[in-house]
Amino acid sequence: MRDVAIAGAGIIDFGELFEQSFDEMAEQAFMNAVEDVDHGIEPGEIDAAFFGTLDIANDASSGLGASHSTGLFGIPSSRVENACATGSTAFRQATTAVRAGQADVALVLGAEKMRDSAEGLIEGAALDQVWRGRGVTMPAFFGMRATRHMHQYGTTREQIAKVSVKNHENGAKYPHAHYQFTCSVEDVVEGPQVTYPLNLYDCCPVTDGAAATIVVSEDVVEEYTDDPVWVAGSGLSTDSLLRGDDEALVGFPASTQAASQAYDEAGITAEEIDVAEVHDCFTITELVTYEDLGFCEKGKGGEFIDSGAPELDGETPVNPSGGLLAKGHPIGATGVAQINEIYEQLRGEAGAVQVGNDPEYGLQHNAGIGRNATGSISCVNVLSAERP
């Protein structure tokens, strides 16, 4: 199998993009990725496209959505959908195709228009399910972990709130973030309640966005860049809160499994991760993810954030881009944007949010819901500054 590297990354400013169509967002992210390639690239050199979207706006029901917005017709193009892990799974599929020799240059494109319709995901999640979560919304699925984590490990409300404070502080420095404000622990804890124990600033915003990544094989990488970021490992797994698994009450076993697969493939341990972009759809999600990914022991997520380790200048900076909480969560684009941020971090090009520990290994993680089972899908990708 061949080694695979990232040669270009593009993103648009995330936000309420009512003036932009789905195709315009995707096209701009694609053009930004093309322009980012150090030695240049002709779109005709791209020989496969992997398109991540949940197609919430109904503009992108197949791989044609990627072809139409980029002009890349006549090559294999497929849509990838994996709940909130859609973008990271599209990246995984693209790297797998390049590894296997099906393509030398592959495009990963993620896009989602979340704001065009008044009907939210909240409606779809909540209706017409008797046992599988009738009336259970996204904050509830994740909030269940918060209540239980506080009960079982003594995690405090303030520790959970610190995730939001940290990520908004980072997001205020990150140019593409939807939200650019900072907040205090008091702001989070005393904010309007959405679903006890989670308040407004514990929740990510509803955001439009798009991002694109160009991955290439070892055989052609030198044509495109002298400073590639390599794909070291990847993992993908599934689980459910309702399988009678007590671990799932306080974490997401699928994340632990996906991380384990990715670490094994990369030949590293969690201690070697120098920077991470993880799924913080809600504050509690990031806090338990520290534990699921092995950044700290089970139950110690509160202590981990108290220690400052996940801050920009900490030992294991997490979500330098502001995460989903500040940057936003346009579902298909989310994982691709996270990959792009790790790519910039490992190249030392992350600007005001560049982490301070000269990172060698970076990790990207998403966890999502399917069939009303929380954390039912999780994807982890590990990138490396050096060739694996």
Place this chain on the structure above:
Amino acid sequence: MHEPPFVRDRAANERLEAWECGSCGYVTIPERREVCKRCGEYPDWNEVQLAERGTVQSYVVQQRLPDEFETPLPVAVVDIPQQGGGEPARVYGLFTETNPDDVEIGMEAEADFRTMFDIDGLPVNSFKFKRPRGDRL
């Protein structure tokens, strides 16, 4: 348009009938499949009757929901024991007639038969949960 699932699941929804894996003891409700979702075996499935009281494992209180829901709405993960022993079934439980401040992990929750919603005027009945009467503060 959504009727077939509710017809299939009536025994589970209306009588708390569940299925126990003959291999690992996992209890599934409402659906019964040939393969066990926990152990992956293709076991014999035993029909079991669940009790009408369960234990709250975790919970939240929802404040923002579509209009047809009353808020604040406590929702819990509830383990419901089998009558006659074995592992409990784990379900999401919506609460009714319960002060949200009274919900806590470890409390008993009593299953209460209700109309959950209707489809084209036909009621879909199942169980909500409430704090047992004797335990109310």
